[in-house]
Amino acid sequence: MSLDRILLGLLREPASGYDLKALFESGIDFFWPAELSQIYRTLRRLESEGLLRSTQQPSARGPSRRVYSLTAAGRRELQEWLRREPVFDDERYSYVAQLFFMAELDDLEHTLAFLEQLREKRAAQVDGFRRVEEEVFRSTDESLDEASDEELHRHLTLRAGLLTSSARLQWCDEAIALLRRRIRQGKPHPA
Amino acid sequence: MSLDRILLGLLREPASGYDLKALFESGIDFFWPAELSQIYRTLRRLESEGLLRSTQQPSARGPSRRVYSLTAAGRRELQEWLRREPVFDDERYSYVAQLFFMAELDDLEHTLAFLEQLREKRAAQVDGFRRVEEEVFRSTDESLDEASDEELHRHLTLRAGLLTSSARLQWCDEAIALLRRRIRQGKPHPA
DNA sequence: TGTCACATGTAAGACGTTACATGATTTT
DNA sequence: AAAATCATGTAACGTCTTACATGTGACA
Numbered sequence: 001m002s003l004d005r006i007l008l009g010l011l012r013e014p015a016s017g018y019d020l021k022a023l024f025e026s027g028i029d030f031f032w033p034a035e036l037s038q039i040y041r042t043l044r045r046l047e048s049e050g051l052l053r054s055t056q057q058p059s060a061r062g063p064s065r066r067v068y069s070l071t072a073a074g075r076r077e078l079q080e081w082l083r084r085e086p087v088f089d090d091e092r093y094s095y096v097a098q099l100f101f102m103a104e105l106d107d108l109e110h111t112l113a114f115l116e117q118l119r120e121k122r123a124a125q126v127d128g129f130r131r132v133e134e135e136v137f138r139s140t141d142e143s144l145d146e147a148s149d150e151e152l153h154r155h156l157t158l159r160a161g162l163l164t165s166s167a168r169l170q171w172c173d174e175a176i177a178l179l180r181r182r183i184r185q186g187k188p189h190p191a
Numbered sequence: 192m193s194l195d196r197i198l199l200g201l202l203r204e205p206a207s208g209y210d211l212k213a214l215f216e217s218g219i220d221f222f223w224p225a226e227l228s229q230i231y232r233t234l235r236r237l238e239s240e241g242l243l244r245s246t247q248q249p250s251a252r253g254p255s256r257r258v259y260s261l262t263a264a265g266r267r268e269l270q271e272w273l274r275r276e277p278v279f280d281d282e283r284y285s286y287v288a289q290l291f292f293m294a295e296l297d298d299l300e301h302t303l304a305f306l307e308q309l310r311e312k313r314a315a316q317v318d319g320f321r322r323v324e325e326e327v328f329r330s331t332d333e334s335l336d337e338a339s340d341e342e343l344h345r346h347l348t349l350r351a352g353l354l355t356s357s358a359r360l361q362w363c364d365e366a367i368a369l370l371r372r373r374i375r376q377g378k379p380h381p382a
Numbered sequence: 383t384g385t386c387a388c389a390t391g392t393a394a395g396a397c398g399t400t401a402c403a404t405g406a407t408t409t410t
Numbered sequence: 411a412a413a414a415t416c417a418t419g420t421a422a423c424g425t426c427t428t429a430c431a432t433g434t435g436a437c438a
Contacts, residue, residue: 001285001397005245005292005293006287006288009243009291012295015418017417017418017419018416018418028291028351031282031287032283032285032287033281037398037400037418037419037420038397038402040418040420042422054321054415059406060407061406061408061415061416062278062416063404063405063406063416063417063418064417064418065416065417077392078292082289082293082295082296084289085286085305086289086305086308086312087245089283090244091222091224092193092222092280094217094277094279094280095277095278095318096223096313096348096351096352097196097197097200097223098272098277099275099350099351100200100222100343100345101196101197101269101273101343102344104269104270104273105274108340110274111397117276117336132361134307136330136372144369145373145376147298149217149294149297150294152294152369153291153294153302154291154294156366156369157287157291158288159366160284160290161287162286163358163359164355164363168355171351174350175350178335178347180309182218182343185336188437192424194425194426196392207390208389208391209389226426226428227390227391227426228391228392229426230425231390231391231392232391232392232425233425250388250389250434251435252389252434252435252436253389253434253436254390254432254433254434255389255390255434256388256389268427281436304398314384363427
């Protein structure tokens with residue numbers, strides 16, 4: 001459902017499936033990843049539903065491109081979606097599930113190592129967000145006041161990712177500290 | 192895949208599908224929601240794979256229950272999963288996608304209202320986490336030192352939810368402040 | 383008598399992934 | 411000549427949701 005709307009949103013400028021995949025990789029997929037094959041199937045469905053139309057176009061290089069653009073109905077659908085109340089999706093976290101049951105291993109050193117791995121990945125993610133924030137936006141409040149409404153909205157979505165990631169990094173640190181303390185105090189772990 | 196392992200984890204105590212659904216509702220589904228129908232199908236598959244076995248048992252009230260328990264192979268699978276490195280799932284956020292394209296509406300008041308709705312839901316979620324933290328755990332560091340390893344692990348997963356939720360609440364506040372300032376300063380919005 | 387909690391499932395479909403298949407053009 | 415990039419798709423499979431179907435026993 002949301003992939004549909006995201007594609008409509010991106011298609012304010014006409015684009016091919018391949019182009020759209022590139023757009024996902026440059027700043028969409030931190031809140032909505034999508035595979036090319038999925039994009040192609042969805043585009044065809046949206047066309048059959050009358051929300052998109054497409055034309056074959058020769059490519060500067062490579063085979064010919066199928067370029068999609070919004071129909072009036074597509075534009076209406078997009079607006080309708082944007083006016084709807086915030087849509088919450090289910091969230092699933094396998095690594096939290098692993099941690100939930102990890103006492104089962106009776107090996108606090110393993111839990112500690114697990115958390116340290118988590119921490120490293122989160123730190124890299126936070127760095128990534130920060131670099132984007134510094135590059136794409138100048139990120140100070142003054143320059144934000146001069147940004148367009150579009151830039152403002154994009155900035156907000158990026159901040160959502162950054163703040164969430166940062167909180168998770170902090171959680172790792174808190175958890176690691178707790179584990180270290182327990183290991184220091186507690187009985188030595190098996191083997 | 193992870194639903195499989197979560198069921199194995201919960202089945203250290205034998206339980207029926209119905210029982211398991213109740214367990215999900217009491218503290219699993221903030222990191223992994225699951226429908227009854229999905230649980231039943233997965234249990235049957237796990238049995239056919241030899242990771243679970245089941246027996247029919249009369250119920251105190253209502254129809255007879257199919258009670259599942261771990262086989263040796265199931266126990267091994269669970270341990271193997273717990274030893275694997277942290278598994279990251281794709282994350283998808285429709286409401287972030289909505290916000291990303293929302294400049295399209297050219298109506299900052301709408302964005303503001305959207306964020307305020309978001310804020311209310313997050314605040315309720317944070318409250319929920321806090322209540323659980325206070326009830327189930329006494330939540331002070333001292334009492335944590337006396338908790339079992341199992342309690343410690345469960346505490347950590349709960350903190351993950353709480354800290355993430357809180358960060359998102361803060362993000363709402365930051366975003367709302369930014370929007371308010373822009374509306375105050377900016378050109379009046381249409382209609 | 384009705385409805386709630388207990389209890390188990392099936393069917394259809396939406397959404398997504400992975401692997402596979404094909405082929406052109408440009409760069410190395 | 412090979413590899414990278416451009417470009418589009420199909421097939422098989424896995425997971426999850428929603429709606430439907432069925433029935434018991436307890437209690438108000």
